[in-house]
Amino acid sequence: MPDPFSLLGLVRRPLIPEEMIGNAYRQKAGTLHPDQPGGDAGAFRELAEAAATLKDPSRRLRALLENPAHSSARIPPEASDLFLKVAWILQYSDRLSLQYTTSYTSLSKALLRAPAQSLLLELNSTLLQLQTWRAALDQELELLDLGWPSHDQVGVLGLADSFAYAVRWAAQLRERELALQEIFS
Amino acid sequence: MIAGIDLGTTNSLIGVFESGFPTLLADSDGNRLTPSIVFYPEREKPLIGREALRYHAISPERTVASIKRQMGRRLGEPGTEGLSGRKGDPAVLHVADRVLTPEEVSSEILKRLKNIAETRLGCEISKAVITVPAYFNDAQRAATRKAGEIAGFIVERIISEPTAAALAYGLDRLQDRSKIAVYDLGGGTFDISILQLDNGVFQVLSTHGDTMLGGDDLDGEIASLIKRRAKVIPASSQEEIRLRETARTTKETLSSKELCTIRLPFLQEDKSLELTITRTEIEAVCAPIISRTRMYCLKALEDAGVLTSELDEVILVGGSTRMPLVRKYVAEIFGKVPDLTQHPDEAVALGAIIQAAILEGTLRNVALLDVTPLSLGIETFGGLMNVIIPRNTSIPTKAGEMFTNAVAGQSCMKINVLQGERELAADNWLLGNFEIPFSPSSKGAARIGVQFSIDADGILQVLARDTHSGEEEILEVTSAVEVSDEAVESMLAGSLEHALDDMDARIFTENRLKAEEMLPAVETALKQLSFELSEAEILQIRDYAAEVTAAMESKETARLKNALSSLDNATQSLATRLIERAMR
Numbered sequence: 001m002p003d004p005f006s007l008l009g010l011v012r013r014p015l016i017p018e019e020m021i022g023n024a025y026r027q028k029a030g031t032l033h034p035d036q037p038g039g040d041a042g043a044f045r046e047l048a049e050a051a052a053t054l055k056d057p058s059r060r061l062r063a064l065l066e067n068p069a070h071s072s073a074r075i076p077p078e079a080s081d082l083f084l085k086v087a088w089i090l091q092y093s094d095r096l097s098l099q100y101t102t103s104y105t106s107l108s109k110a111l112l113r114a115p116a117q118s119l120l121l122e123l124n125s126t127l128l129q130l131q132t133w134r135a136a137l138d139q140e141l142e143l144l145d146l147g148w149p150s151h152d153q154v155g156v157l158g159l160a161d162s163f164a165y166a167v168r169w170a171a172q173l174r175e176r177e178l179a180l181q182e183i184f185s
Numbered sequence: 186m187i188a189g190i191d192l193g194t195t196n197s198l199i200g201v202f203e204s205g206f207p208t209l210l211a212d213s214d215g216n217r218l219t220p221s222i223v224f225y226p227e228r229e230k231p232l233i234g235r236e237a238l239r240y241h242a243i244s245p246e247r248t249v250a251s252i253k254r255q256m257g258r259r260l261g262e263p264g265t266e267g268l269s270g271r272k273g274d275p276a277v278l279h280v281a282d283r284v285l286t287p288e289e290v291s292s293e294i295l296k297r298l299k300n301i302a303e304t305r306l307g308c309e310i311s312k313a314v315i316t317v318p319a320y321f322n323d324a325q326r327a328a329t330r331k332a333g334e335i336a337g338f339i340v341e342r343i344i345s346e347p348t349a350a351a352l353a354y355g356l357d358r359l360q361d362r363s364k365i366a367v368y369d370l371g372g373g374t375f376d377i378s379i380l381q382l383d384n385g386v387f388q389v390l391s392t393h394g395d396t397m398l399g400g401d402d403l404d405g406e407i408a409s410l411i412k413r414r415a416k417v418i419p420a421s422s423q424e425e426i427r428l429r430e431t432a433r434t435t436k437e438t439l440s441s442k443e444l445c446t447i448r449l450p451f452l453q454e455d456k457s458l459e460l461t462i463t464r465t466e467i468e469a470v471c472a473p474i475i476s477r478t479r480m481y482c483l484k485a486l487e488d489a490g491v492l493t494s495e496l497d498e499v500i501l502v503g504g505s506t507r508m509p510l511v512r513k514y515v516a517e518i519f520g521k522v523p524d525l526t527q528h529p530d531e532a533v534a535l536g537a538i539i540q541a542a543i544l545e546g547t548l549r550n551v552a553l554l555d556v557t558p559l560s561l562g563i564e565t566f567g568g569l570m571n572v573i574i575p576r577n578t579s580i581p582t583k584a585g586e587m588f589t590n591a592v593a594g595q596s597c598m599k600i601n602v603l604q605g606e607r608e609l610a611a612d613n614w615l616l617g618n619f620e621i622p623f624s625p626s627s628k629g630a631a632r633i634g635v636q637f638s639i640d641a642d643g644i645l646q647v648l649a650r651d652t653h654s655g656e657e658e659i660l661e662v663t664s665a666v667e668v669s670d671e672a673v674e675s676m677l678a679g680s681l682e683h684a685l686d687d688m689d690a691r692i693f694t695e696n697r698l699k700a701e702e703m704l705p706a707v708e709t710a711l712k713q714l715s716f717e718l719s720e721a722e723i724l725q726i727r728d729y730a731a732e733v734t735a736a737m738e739s740k741e742t743a744r745l746k747n748a749l750s751s752l753d754n755a756t757q758s759l760a761t762r763l764i765e766r767a768m769r
Contacts, residue, residue: 045579045581048579104702107706111710113766114766181480
């Protein structure tokens with residue numbers, strides 16, 4: 001896999017504004033896309049992958065390291081409470097959505113309203129907590145960027161793991177939020 | 186020269202890129218829109234478009250409309266209601282004495298368009314770009330491609346409709362850098378796509394949709410409204426079709442007027458129909474359908490990582506966006522007045538023509554970067570879906586997976602390929618399966634790399650490479666959706682055999698399931714609302730519930746159905762009260 005930073009013509013740094021990545025991608029993709037004269041499917045795919053890597057803070061941090069070790073797959077200790085909450089909300093909301101879609105009668109659908117409503121409140125407060133955590137991670141990333149290229153490998157890997165969880169959980173919760181709202185529409 | 190084609194649920198169009206502009210081609214009567222309807226006479230060749238439209242109400246059993254909803258479908262999936270055959274088999278149509286695949290019917294429309302273009306241009310047109318709804322899956326795209334081939338086209342590209350509309354919108358804004366949403370509500374399908382335009386590069390950020398949501402569904406609701414208001418029950422499919430056509434013209438009239446008077450002389454032998462319908466009335470019945478688009482819009486925005494405040498424009502295309510109610514909903518969802526500069530019926534076709542010009546090389550410095558709408562994955566050992574290419578990945582794309590033999594001497598391994606967003610394999614759409622061949626070796630020694638590639642049409646190809654020998658092989662994904670002639674024959678025979686499949690037993694089971702859900706729900710509801718209900722109300726509901734239990738034990742289908750509907754009616758007010766309580 002070629003270096004994503006050089007493919008997109010960007011400087012190797014922990015912090016790159018998303019818009020900058022998008023602009024660099026579109027500029028190069030406009031000529032590399034296989035529909036264009038002189039375009040190439042393989043080169044286009046590598047470019048698209050590089051942009052996807054750099055847009056994701058976790059994958060971008062790993063791409064910065066010479067020798068990224070495998071993820072420890074351990075939940076960051078500061079997020080262990082959050083993890084339990086997220087896991088519970090995901091399970092419960094999937095069960096409610098399933099019950100809702102498989103209900104035959106309006107009475108049993110109506111019975112699901114109250115629990116869905118309170119779960120939605122719980123979900124929103126968890127999303128807020130998640131945002132606070134994400135803000136702290138963003139701050140850490142900024143500090144790392146200020147001191148770059150000096151860094152500690154283990155610290156960067158830990159930050160990459162934390163970002164991976166923060167991004168994934170937020171996406172999962174927002175998806176469930178929409179699913180629960182469907183019960184009310 | 187490559188033609189651009191919009192193969193729509195209700196209407197289709199064709200055009201070419203001429204002297205720097207996309208140009209739509211009209212038939213000899215000057216019509217650019219060709220109704221997507223095919224009439225099959227007893228012996229002669231089928232009639233297509235306006236000529237077929239005339240026969241729709243006269244002989245509906247020989248006329249096929251809205252065929253797009255059946256493209257690439259298996260029986261039992263939405264869109265195949267009313268077709269006979271075994272569940273899971275590819276959809277086929279029985280039109281009088283003919284057995285037709287949806288691809289064949291679509292190809293008649295495409296042939297007609299080809300003919301219009303060739304007559305106009307005076308030369309052969311053998312290549313085409315054809316549009317499909319963005320949310321079409323692999324089978325639906327492949328079926329559309331096949332229809333094009335049957336019609337005698339080399340299909341240069343299958344392109345998504347909202348993306349095409351974005352090209353039409355952006356062609357005279359090539360210097361812009363903006364974020365736009367395309368809201369495309371057509372005759373049968375709904376798509377929402379979020380795009381970034383950047384100096385001639387059109388990048389699709391995300392797409393969502395529903396291939397079973399469109400003007401047809403609105404017509405159905407309005408037809409029911411007319412039936413209710415006029416107290417008519419159609420006695421034949423001719424009457425049903427006349428009512429549906431009236432529903433459509435009523436909807437169209439009420440897009441610009443507040444009132445519409447409907448006159449149907451001699452709808453039934455001694456009965457003519459005359460009544461006045463208001464816009465408010467049709468809006469009330471259409472609102473639940475249109476409001477379903479909201480969720481898809483929110484999901485697309487979420488996937489694109491774009492806030493409504495960051496959008497520069499929301500572009501409306503598709504005939505159904507002429508409805509004032511749709512415009513109102515869109516304004517509400519996105520918090521801005523939608524852009525109406527694009528012709529609702531023509532923008533998609535113009536976009537297909539622009540894409541054709543990009544492929545030809547006549548249009549320079551314009552590039553379209555599209556995405557795959559659905560995640561692609563394989564079924565894992567535990568019945569879960571393992572995503573290999575996530576949704577909204579730029580296409581063309583590729584991803585690989587390594588496989589090995591589980592036991593010594595194993596000769597092959599069967600893999601199910603899935604498309605969809607659900608975690609359980611069974612909840613997703615089974616695209617088909619393929620077999621990985623292993624050369625004889627000890628356990629875990631075989632090494633086969635399997636590459637999944639999605640081409641620029643959004644269609645999957647699977648390639649296997651033996652890492653020891655370096656040999657490559659294109660694996661055939663056997664899709665249940667492709668039909669051979671023999672399969673059609675056997676299906677015909679099968680459908681007759683199964684036609685009288687224990688109907689009564691099935692209806693009883695359905696009602697038993699409903700009852701088993703209903704009874705505990707009633708108990709819970711009575712408990713939760715005990716302070717709000719009178720003794721008499723509770724007793725009456727208990728009586729109805731007891732009758733349901735008794736009817737279940739008696740195993741009498743009719744009795745159970747009646748008991749359930751009485752209980753359902755008696756508990757309607759409970760449901761309303763529960764909802765009100767939850768909202769408090």
